[in-house]
Amino acid sequence: MDDLLGEFIAETRETLDALAGEVVAWEAAPEDRARLDAIFRFVHTVKGSCGFLDLPRLERLSHAAEDALADVRADRRKPDAALVSAVLAVIDRIGELTDAIETGESLSDGEDAMLIAALAPGAGDARAVTLAASSPSAGPRAVSRSIRLPVELLDRMMAGVSDMVLARNELARSLRDGEGGDGGLGIEAAFERLSQCIGEMRDAISRTRMARIDTLFSALPRLVRDLSADLGKLVCLEVEGGDVELDREMIEMIRDPLTHIVRNAIDHGIESPEERKRAGKPPVGRLRISARQAGNQILIDAIDDGRGIDGDRLVQKAIDAGLVGADQAASMSWSRKLDLIFTAGLSTAREVSAISGRGVGMDVVRANVERIGGLVDVDSRPGAGLRLTLRVPLTLTIIPALTISLAETYFAIPRSAIEEIVRRGGRAVRIDRMGGGLVASIRGERLPLVDLGAVLAGEPGRADERAILVVLKAGGGERYVLGVDAVHDHEELVVKPAAPGVMAAGIYAGATLPDNSRPMLLLDVSGIADAAGVAAGEEAADAPAEVDAAEEELLPALLFRDLDCVERAIGLALVERIEDVPAAAASRSAGRMRLAHDGRILPLFGCGAPLPPDCIRILRMNDGTTQLAYAIDSVIDIVSIGSAQGMAAEPGPIAGVALVEGRPVELLDPYWLFAEGVAQAVSRETGPLCLIVDASDPWTRQVLGPLVSAAGYRVAFQGDEGGAEADVVIATGSAPPPLGLAVPVVRIRSEVQGRGEDDDSIYRYDRTGLLDALRYRIEARRASGRRY
């Protein structure tokens, strides 16, 4: 295809996606000039390009729309629903024609004239025309396989490649030299550098695969508008978190499930205005779609304030359909009942409608999301609303996993499915035989125990002999315990689909090549549950406990003994793993504890008690971007706790106190830890530059400098290079400030008392005062825009 034409199609399509939302927003607020201008610009651009590329039909359409919009801009015409519909219809048509140009199909031009006529003032609603025009193209649209990238990212990748070539050369030279003798060190360093380059490259490349979830959300306003108009409902859509980034493939994969969820919410969830009034709700229903990142997952919430799902009615339908037995239903927990909406062939909608009753049910939504390694959670309050949460992994290809082994064979289990790992023989673990099967009781909670060996070899279970028990949560909500021989390592694995013959076994999710380059299979947690016959219904046993839990949100937390022998707890979700490191790896440098581990330096926190002399046990924590370590004495248990009750008086490592089995236990504040960890990581490169005058005084160099540096500033001394770019100056006593520098000056004095009223200097051991003054002056300077 002609390059120019290809460019035009790509650009038009990209703008189209964003524009549908704009038009709807413009309808809601007709006086919004910015939106009107954006739409006008689009049709104007299309018109211009079409004239240039000789596409007369597109030109006619865009010209007509441009004329109508120009009238509105010039206040000759008021925008109304009919006009918006007509403009939308034209924009849709432009999209269809663009697709047709790309695929080389032909579209009949019969409706073009109708669309143009609908733009005229006083014309009827264009809705009929829209539907007639767009119905033939309802088939799957060929997704364009090209992407646009910021040039900056491309530059970064190119630079990365150059670095890699250099590192390769360096490695080659070291290898050559190494043959001569000394070897060893040089090669290792060169290899380190190459590894680092590859790591950076991997980051950059995965960035190219990322796209803002906005590309998915931008279609929603239009969808909601059309649906609510069709169904005679009033819906206010709130979209949040559009800047969250997600793998492009992943966005395509969740497009259909999300659309379906929105359809469901408007069709079945949100009631008609009259019904809402009767129920004492505002006539306008609310639908909130939000996205956020949590660790390696993206959470997409769809919350509506409609009638929700009635779990009991769902159960009744399931019983009628013969899917559930009546006695089984009686013992179901609320969440189990709600999970029934994911059962094929069950719907609570009283009548099948044209909008969502198309045979695509929530079972398909769940299947689609699970296919990409995600989960769907549902929570409903009948009469008050429904919340659906899609949890999807950040990327398709690289997943964090844990390696386990059974005899000599290694397997990987996705981290997202693992709830906890316990060792058999601990106080809290008990294994019982029951009717030929095994039950593991972990802290009083009973779960079916599955022996991986039995699943793989089809032999009777020997799970009571396995050393390690892994508590798993499968996608379908089944929870069970898997008995394995050993747990090895946490790795980020590049997972590829295995051969069909291997996948046919039903218990593998893919194949991967870990560091030791022996191929390994990724276990499919749901598949194993199926193979072992763990039915989702077995959860009924702990149903009463779940009902209790619903009253207060309980979070799993890790209870540990801190170095000062006090029991403390931290939210389990943030703890990546528990490790033992040699004490020599920890060091106090530049005023902070740091830990050299796995080739990087992590901020190390602790309660303040001295570190043990030989071996430190650490909690590795990860919030998705920052890693840090917290030194502890030993792990006690995993407990469920409510939110912190007594909040700490001032920010610090302790967030507050929570009750654990009736005892008050201090809760660590992960927010504070990560904030500190980040501050440490950035301060070296990006902190404001602080120039210290009077470099000859050893006090300034050895006492003041480190203090200022530890607070996150870069420090320069008078006479150093780069001092001229200082953001703030600290001068001691009466030393004159450097000439020619237009920056704020903080003066410090060695006497406790100031000399008089107008003495704004600060006592040199008043740490808080000094740091406050530095911050205040820098902020004041930024606010005033360098007026000093």
Add this chain to the structure above:
Amino acid sequence: METLFLIASIAGQRVALPAYHVESVVEMESVTPVPLVVPHIAGLFALRSRVLTVIDSLAALGLGRTPIGGLMQAVIVGCDGHPYALLVESVEDVVRAPRPQPPCAVLSPEWARAARGMIEHEGEPLLLIDPAALVAGPPAIAA
């Protein structure tokens, strides 16, 4: 028209494989077993950071099983986008031969499923084996 064939031996017989499908011939030492799969999948093998599925050709034909261990010869083929390593007893040569003929012998049902004809090489008839048939394995036994 002449095409290329790889001559290997499976189950004590010299057979020909279409060279067009063959990526390479390797010697494998360690095969990672895969539990709970059809018997003709002998395991996984890593070759140049790719994971290959190892096919036991003997089992795929339904003629027994190849003992796994020691150095093993394998022919690497691609099938439906997945790489496979077909275990063979030995690999002889790549030869040029004219277009295959229908086999003139009455084949046993095991061989008949995998055979796609016969070629002649230095006066000797060789059965032409379809790698995809080996990958697919023996027909499922009805339960």
